[in-house]
Amino acid sequence: MDALLSLLSSFANQLQSPTLAFLIGGMLLAACGSKLAIPDAVYRFIIFMLLMKVGLNGGIEIRNADLAQLALPAVFAVVIGCVAVLLGLVTLGKLPNVKREDALATSGLFGAVSASTLAAAMVALDEAEITYEAWAPALYPFMDIPALILAIVLAKLAGKGKSGSKQNQLTAKQIIVDSLRSSALSALLLGMLIGFVVQPVELYEGFYELLFRGFLSILMLIMGMEAWSRLSELRQVAQWFAAYAALAPIVHGLIAFGLGYIAHITVGFSPGGVIILSIIAASNSDISGPPTLRAGIPSANPSAYIAASTSVGTPIAIAVCIPLFIALAEVVFPA
Template identity: 65%
Template sequence: MDLLLEFLTRFVTQFQSPALAFLVGGMVVAALGSKLAIPDAIYRFAVFMLLMRIGIDGGISIREADLGEMLLPAAFAAALGCGIVLLGRVTLVFLPGVRAEDGIATAGLFGAVSASTLAAAMVILEEDGIAYEAWVPALYPFMDIPALVLAIVLANVYLTKREGGSDSKVAIWPIVVESLRGSALSALLLGLALGLLTRPDQIFESFYDPLFRGLLSVLMLIMGMEAYTRLNELRKVAHWYAVYAALAPLAHGLLAFGLGYLAHLATGFSPGGVILLAVMACSSSDISGPPTLRAGIPSANPSSYIGASTSIGTPVAVALGIPLFLALGQAVFAM
């Protein structure tokens, strides 16, 4: 009962947070037929800045972290990213009306991480005074990159064997290399390398970090507008995508919360870190994923995987996932 009450309290409070407010605002504006449009150049700039900020911050955090403490949570993050893709591969693909490449792309997007959802959770935890290790956001690429690369590999293996027969050989490594060269993953990896190998602290603190929340609000507004648009597109494809997008995020997050709790028992992983790991697994990629999958699985229908993620997955993760795992953390760790 206490958990339910805590969840409902968090849920109501969540609607007052800037991240969800801008998301809902974008959906309302689109539903009212407004002609408001954010130039694509601004969207691309916001995406680049957020990925660079997360990458640089992650690199700095890894550089300064106790790698022994980080090892188990990082391994769990990578396992979660790959596991979610494999789980989606064996469920979505066999549902009626779901094309294999569309199902794999959808699983890849839900195995990867939403930078905006992670950022919103970080802001809320900081506002609530819930501490977490500085390197926890650096778990983002450990979950995100393996999930996207695995989805592209699985889809290409499937398509190659479908076209050339079951005995066709597929070169895996070139697919992996090409995936990592995508614009979104390149920006994330560049920021990670700069934070890890150089000393960008001053430019990070004076340029990237101050713009973070403002750019996040712009991105959430765009996401809300696109969510409403994609909702109409989603109706044109199999309704199983809507079911998956509504249920899978919370299931993924609960699995991650369980693994995070094991890391807490084994290494002292903080309650805030457990919550953020759950939010990462609950989220579906909105920045690095779509452009990476568009390039890596061009035959997949974006209305299926982006529609499922943007119109249902992201609102579920932000509006339900974050307050749920905050409440669960409150109940489990007595914060």
């Protein structure tokens, strides 16, 4: 009982973060019909800056990291991405009025990773004074790419069984290349490479680190407005998508927390790293995922999987899962 009360108390404290306030503020602005509009170019620039910061820090630290410690969390990240897709197929895909390709596209998006949610999680951990391996955010592509590949491959296999199906013939190699060339992963991997080779500590601390939280607050405002605007699209498809989008982030995060705990016991993965793994598992791709799935599963309805992710999945991941897994870690890993 004491552990439950401690969990609820910690969860309530985490809900008072500025990051969440900007997300809710954006939703309120959109709900009130505000004409505020932030150009798409600004949004993409902010994403680039946030991921460069994450990549630079990861690259600087990976140079001195124990790669054997990184291996098991990386393997678990791959497993989580694949399991998320398979769970979506056997749950959402079996519900009435849900097409198989729509279920696969949705589960692929929820198995992939959100850069914005990752950035919000890092700020929340810093505010809670929880340390984590600087390479933990680099688990991003290990979860993101396998989830997208598996969703598209399963959709292609299902499409071959339908007469007249014209599934886009993307190969696994093409999916990997397209994912690595996406704006999100390109920025993250470039930052990691520069951080690893050059070790630009002064540039990182004097520029990227200083701007990180300010840019993140603007990003949360944008995402709040986008989430509200997508609700109308979600109402046009089966309500099962909304239910799945509300539950999947929590379920995926709990699976990741369990595997992260195993990594903690076996290779010393830090509690903060377990939280990062859980939150990227709870997130759903908002940058690289949608265009990849549009190309790979063209018969899927974007109003189903993109609206489910943007209007429900992302707010749940940020507003519920971040404070939830920080609170859970404080109970499971007492100081």
